[in-house]
Amino acid sequence: PYLVPVVILIVGPATWVEKFPEARGTRQSPVDIVTSRASSGGSAPPLVWRYSVNHPRSVVNPGYCWRVDENGYDSELRGGPLGSDVYKLQQWHCHWGSVNGEGSEHTVDGRAFSGELHLVHWNTSKYNSFTEAAGQPDGLAVLGVLLMVGSKHDELDKVVRLLPYIQHKGDKVTFSEPLNPANLLPKRIAYWTYPGSLTTPPCTESVTWILFKEPVQVSAEQVRLNLCYYVNGKNV
Ligand SMILES: NS(=O)(=O)c1ccc2oc(NC(=O)c3ccccc3)nc2c1
Numbered sequence: 084p085y086l087v088p089v090v091i092l093i094v095g096p097a098t099w100v101e102k103f104p105e106a107r108g109t110r111q112s113p114v115d116i117v118t119s120r121a122s123s124g125g126s127a128p129p130l131v132w133r134y135s136v137n138h139p140r141s142v143v144n145p146g147y148c149w150r151v152d153e154n155g156y157d158s159e160l161r162g163g164p165l166g167s168d169v170y171k172l173q174q175w176h177c178h179w180g181s182v183n184g185e186g187s188e189h190t191v192d193g194r195a196f197s198g199e200l201h202l203v204h205w206n207t208s209k210y211n212s213f214t215e216a217a218g219q220p221d222g223l224a225v226l227g228v229l230l231m232v233g234s235k236h237d238e239l240d241k242v243v244r245l246l247p248y249i250q251h252k253g254d255k256v257t258f259s260e261p262l263n264p265a266n267l268l269p270k271r272i273a274y275w276t277y278p279g280s281l282t283t284p285p286c287t288e289s290v291t292w293i294l295f296k297e298p299v300q301v302s303a304e305q306v307r308l309n310l311c312y313y314v315n316g317k318n319v
C-alpha cells in the first residue's frame with residue numbers, strides 16, 4: 084500500500100508545476116463553482132456567437148478524449164464578459180471521466196457531471212494567432228458545456244460516430260458533414276464566468292471561462308463510446 088501514493092504523484096497534475104510554472108498561479112482552472120458565492124450578472128451585455136456550418140473539420144485523437152479543429156474557418160464570439168473584443172473558435176474538445184458520472188473538469192457545488200465540452204476561442208481583435216493569444220491574460224475564451232446522461236445528442240453524434248476511426252493518439256479523420264457548433268450549446272444560455280487558465284498543460288492563465296449553467300444531454304451509449312475509446316488517450 085505504501086507504493087501507491089508515490090506512483091500517483093509521479094503522473095498526476097501535482098507534477099505539472101515542475102514543467103509548467105504557470106500551474107502554480109493564482110487563477111488556475113478548473114474550479115468548483117460555489118453557486119451561493121456567484122454574484123448576479125449585473126449589466127453585462129448579451130453573449131453573442133456565430134459559427135460557420137459548411138466547412139471541412141477534422142477530428143483528432145490528441146491523446147486525451149478527442150478534439151475537432153475548425154481549420155481557421157470564420158466564426159465570432161463577443162459580448163458578455165469579453166468587453167469589445169471579438170474571439171474566434173479554434174477548436175473544441177471534450178473531457179470524459181474513466182468512471183461514468185465523474186468526467187467533467189468543473190464541478191458545481193461539488194457535483195461532477197459525466198463529461199464537459201470546451202469550445203476554445205482566441206482574441207482576434209488584439210492578437211494575430213492562437214499561440215500568441217494563448218500567452219495573454221485576455222487571449223482566450225472557452226465556452227464550457229456540462230454533459231449529463233439523457234437523450235442522444237444528434238449534433239455531437241456527428242463526431243462520436245467517427246471515434247472508431249481515430250483510436251490511436253495522433254489519428255485524424257476529416258469530415259465535411261455540415262455541423263453547427265452552436266447546436267452543442269444548451270437552450271438556456273445563462274452562465275458563470277471567471278478568469279482562469281487552460282485546465283491541462285501548459286495551464287496558461289489566459290482563459291476567460293464561460294460555463295453554461297444548463298447541462299446538455301448525451302445518451303449513455305455516447306458516453307460509453309467516448310469512455311471506450313478515450314480513457315486518458317489509451318485505447319481500451
Ligand atoms: N481544457 S482547455 O482548458 O480548454 C485547453 C487546455 C489546453 C489547451 O491547449 C490548446 N491548444 C490549442 O488549441 C492549439 C491550437 C493551435 C496551435 C497550438 C495549440 N487548447 C487548449 C485548451
Ligand SMILES: [Zn+2]
Nearest residue numbers: 176178201282
Ligand atoms: Zn478542455
